[in-house]
Amino acid sequence: xxxxxxxxxxxxxxxxxxxxxxxxxxxxxxxxxxxxxxxxxxxxxxxxxxxxxxxxxxxxxxxxxxxxxxxxxxxxxxxxxxxxxxxxxxxxxxxxxxxxxxxxxxxxxxxxxxxxxxxxxxxxxxxxxxxxxxxxxxxxxxxxxxxxxxxxxxxxxxxxxxxxxxxxxxxxxxxxxxxxxxxxxxxxxxxxxxxxxxxxxxxxxxxxxxxxxxxxxxxxxxxxxxxxxxxxxxxxxxxxxxxxxxxxxxxxxxxxxxxxxxxxxxxxxxxxxxxxxxxxxxxxxxxxxxxxxxxxxxxxxxxxxxxxxxxxxxxxxxxxxxxxxxxxxxxxxxxxxxxxxxxxxxxxxxxxxxxxxxxxxxxxxxxxxxxxxx
Numbered sequence: 113x114x115x116x117x118x119x120x121x122x123x124x125x126x127x128x129x130x131x132x133x134x135x136x137x138x139x140x141x142x143x144x145x146x147x148x149x150x151x152x153x154x155x156x157x158x159x160x161x162x163x164x165x166x167x168x169x170x171x172x173x174x175x176x177x178x179x180x181x182x183x184x185x186x187x188x189x190x191x192x193x194x195x196x197x198x199x200x201x202x203x204x205x206x207x208x209x210x211x212x213x214x215x216x217x218x219x220x221x222x223x224x225x226x227x228x229x230x231x232x233x234x235x236x237x238x239x240x241x242x243x244x245x246x247x248x249x250x251x252x253x254x255x256x257x258x259x260x261x262x263x264x265x266x267x268x269x270x271x272x273x274x275x276x277x278x279x280x281x282x283x284x285x286x287x288x289x290x291x292x293x294x295x296x297x298x299x300x301x302x303x304x305x306x307x308x309x310x311x312x313x314x315x316x317x318x319x320x321x322x323x324x325x326x327x328x329x330x331x332x333x334x335x336x337x338x339x340x341x342x343x344x345x346x347x348x349x350x351x352x353x354x355x356x357x358x359x360x361x362x363x364x365x366x367x368x369x370x371x372x373x374x375x376x377x378x379x380x381x382x383x384x385x386x387x388x389x390x391x392x393x394x395x396x397x398x399x400x401x402x403x404x405x406x407x408x409x410x411x412x413x414x415x416x417x418x419x420x421x422x423x424x425x426x427x428x429x430x431x432x433x434x435x436x437x438x439x440x441x442x443x444x445x446x447x448x449x450x451x452x453x454x455x456x457x458x459x460x461x462x463x464x465x466x467x468x469x470x471x472x473x474x475x476x477x478x479x480x481x482x483x484x485x486x
Contacts, residue, residue, distance in 0.1 A: 145356040148379020151435045172296035180308045183208045193241045193254045198261035207305045210294035215305035218269045226264030229319040235328025238280035240269045251327045252457035259462050273301040286367045338387030346470050350398040354407050355380040384432045389442040396445045405455035445478040
């Protein structure tokens with residue numbers, strides 16, 4: 113019998129391949145995603161219990177920063193978004209947090225006021241201005257602020273932690289989790305600037321109604337913050353999340369998106385419900401079918417999930433709506449933006465969803481078949 117000798121480079125290549133495969137499997141196994149398809153909130157009493165559990169995880173013994181105020185208020189500053197046609201003035205709120213992580217927020221005050229406020233949250237971009245001269249991708253944030261001001265809404269604009277122009281790390285946020293030394297969880301750094309800013313604005317301006325919209329990582333922030341603060345009446349997370357059970361195994365983009373210890377307490381469908389529940393409250397999650405970044409049809413693995421993208425996302429929409437009906441208040445809708453191929457708050461979303469909803473108008477595209485069957 114003739115024995116064929118394997119060439120050395122073949123053996124080396126095979127060994128390297130096996131080692132890489134083992135490491136890949138180990139990495140995937142340590143990053144196993146929580147199966148969050150089941151909604152765990154089944155009674156009205158569960159809402160407060162679940163919020164308390166989340167707050168304890170995020171802030172520890174200190175609890176939700178309900179009394180904390182900005183360390184400094186800068187009056188009549190230059191607007192970080194130029195050429196706003198309906199802006200009277202702007203002020204900057206400085207927020208000090210643990211581990212030397214500071215945040216700032218810009219309060220845009222319109223010329224004509226309707227005494228309502230909308231929080232507008234940026235994603236992974238180190239600027240509030242996202243126009244062609246900013247050097248950043250245009251995700252529609254400046255356009256959104258301008259439209260809201262034109263309708264008399266004051267706006268609170270925020271960036272993500274370590275994403276301010278003066279503190280821009282140009283990286284994901286995993287380093288905050290890897291080196292965390294304070295109490296609670298680094299997730300508080302995403303939410304606390306919103307809470308502290310609103311503490312000041314509620315007292316100083318006494319806005320009658322507060323809503324929130326965010327894009328990408330700001331959409332994720334909108335989902336979480338609305339889940340924790342029932343004062344957020346209307347919320348619009350844009351291209352910010354999907355339930356973990358619909359994501360690729362081994363998903364590892366931004367630890368705040370998939371941290372197992374957190375999402376074991378409340379998965380995304382639970383968070384959507386918490387952000388919607390309550391008299392007069394509504395959450396409209398916006399996904400972009402042809403998104404060139406995240407959570408759209410292009411990023412969906414139909415083979416893995418076993419269902420097409422729209423069927424998959426309509427499935428959890430139906431489940432959240434059914435749970436809200438059992439609880440007796442609040443509404444949740446999923447709106448699929450068909451008009452853009454960008455990862456953005458589109459003109460269509462602003463004009464045909466956000467402004468009508470916060471203006472109290474009926475939006476036909478948000479009347480799904482299961483709502484009509486009630």
